[in-house]
Amino acid sequence: MDSRVAEHAEVLVDWSARIEDGDNVVLNVGPDAHELAVAVAETVGERGANLVTTYSSGELSRAYKLGHGEDFDDDPAHELALLENADVYLSIGGGRNPSEGSDVPADVREAYGKSREELREARMDTDWVSTVHPTRSLAQQANMSFEAYRDFAYDAILRDWEDLADQMANMKDILDDGSEVRLVKGEDTDLTMSIEGRTAVNSAASVAYDSHNLPSGEVFTAPEATEGEVVFDVPMTIRGERVTDVHLTFEDGEVVDYAAGQNEDVVGEILETDAGAKRLGELGIGMNRGIDQFTDSILFDEKMGDTVHLALGRAYKSNFPEGSEDEANDSAVHVDMITDVSEDSFMTVDGEVVQRNGTFRWEDGFEG
């Protein structure tokens, strides 16, 4: 077994989920994640925890939904009881084809989702962590060879997380103390946003940081009153379409003009969803330098080092301190778009430069 598989298991169990003796663990495994599942089972055993392993397959889920039709029972008792008695829920993605759900009618998918709200809440009440095992399917999605993809994935996952959490704490402190962020890049991006009264989240791939993805590595907050323009030069897949070079213009916090290199109509559709879809829900600063290329997987893409991402739509409640009277932007969508800030770019908070050409203020080589 590739030694990185065992390392991945240890990071997941110890750093991310903090599994301890006697914990009741549910391990949810994709069909091609078997190898990592075996390593996780060993590590969970070594920590003295109790293990139930569930199987997550796109083909199986598709077959069940197509067989069943829309009229699902709400929150089946056996599944709910499993989750309500679990301390930890580990999900290891490792599917064979991300398009398996593509021919399940939308109303069946929606009915299934709606029938599982209590289940979802019960899962979210555990110390849950999602990760992926690098599979051939993910390599294919990333347009990479399998070997190169594995190297990429482990570079992203096997970080010195303690150190990265410390780095990200610098950024969180600056955002928590600040009121206004300005992002400038080349000729087409000059955007200001208010972050007054918001709390940034240090997403350090551990439940101890209220962060539930492995890899993670971003600091994010909820901006408003956005003014100016921005170009997103990292490609992305939205609703199954490749979208490139999205250009947005904001006035009074709202998108007033847009363009894109490819599939501009997809951007238009998103903006038409509801009022909240025209406003930003997230400003995220990607700080995982193990992620250095777009692989068409949001788990990785949005944490890419030397990038900033903004999301149109729904904001996270975690960015609003307890007792805050501000309302989080609400929308049916949350669509992340990414811009590369490694060159010809800087970000200021309250007028002071925090990051220039990808280098942060507290790092060697920073030019203020």
Added chain:
Amino acid sequence: MDSRVAEHAEVLVDWSARIEDGDNVVLNVGPDAHELAVAVAETVGERGANLVTTYSSGELSRAYKLGHGEDFDDDPAHELALLENADVYLSIGGGRNPSEGSDVPADVREAYGKSREELREARMDTDWVSTVHPTRSLAQQANMSFEAYRDFAYDAILRDWEDLADQMANMKDILDDGSEVRLVKGEDTDLTMSIEGRTAVNSAASVAYDSHNLPSGEVFTAPEATEGEVVFDVPMTIRGERVTDVHLTFEDGEVVDYAAGQNEDVVGEILETDAGAKRLGELGIGMNRGIDQFTDSILFDEKMGDTVHLALGRAYKSNFPEGSEDEANDSAVHVDMITDVSEDSFMTVDGEVVQRNGTFRWEDGFEG
């Protein structure tokens, strides 16, 4: 997909487990049983039942146990809650290597088993059914090509179960009404057993018949007071060893002499286990003519048509009618041994011939 996979799923869901709208189903899937699991998921969906899929892997289980060591928590709450809230438990065997557990220390395996008694009871309280998906590993175990093995497995599984249940009901009625069974074959087998006061089980691969294996296809009861000798000419694997042509001599219900063609010492070890190991616990009449060869898998072997099997050791409580004062033979072992009765052989119940050369009294071609 091979159309037989979908047929197998339908037999499992409808005939064996009798799954209905709203049932809470746990589907336990081996790593190489994916294809059947997809078909079962579709059928479970079509019946309007609710599905949780668990993953059963020898490699994963081995890793967990080796990591954990002996000190297991008893009956973890999340797994117990899942099973206690399940109506149906379907297990689809489809492992990759039956020897995966071979280097887990015996005391760890035993401790694990002992820690799961309530779990086992909760599972047995559901409408549970065990089947297997024909895999390359099972073909290997049977010394067969994969294609030939699949043909074999589906011949065994895709029976007209309603008709076979009716056939087996004839045999059950004869045994229920009878007092003494005599089995004669060639020169070396002439055995008499008392079955007075016993109830035979019509094991027709359905929870409706209190039968929990698919395939099944045997009628069995609990004999005693065995006298005479018997040769078991179908090979078998006992404790990892190939054992052939076991010859047992009984007096007063107890084995007084034994011999075997290969690995005679294994037979000796079994007989020395305890007092009950020298007595019979089961007389089973194999009636599944879809099973026509030994494949080194007890799920199939003991139901082979035109065979009779006897087990040394523990008897099943299901053969003792409620209120019976007879005690079931008790032992730590239950070892099935099989004899081919297709030629030069007959069986009588209370002196009347019931089966000759494999043909039953109620069948065409029977010669009394």
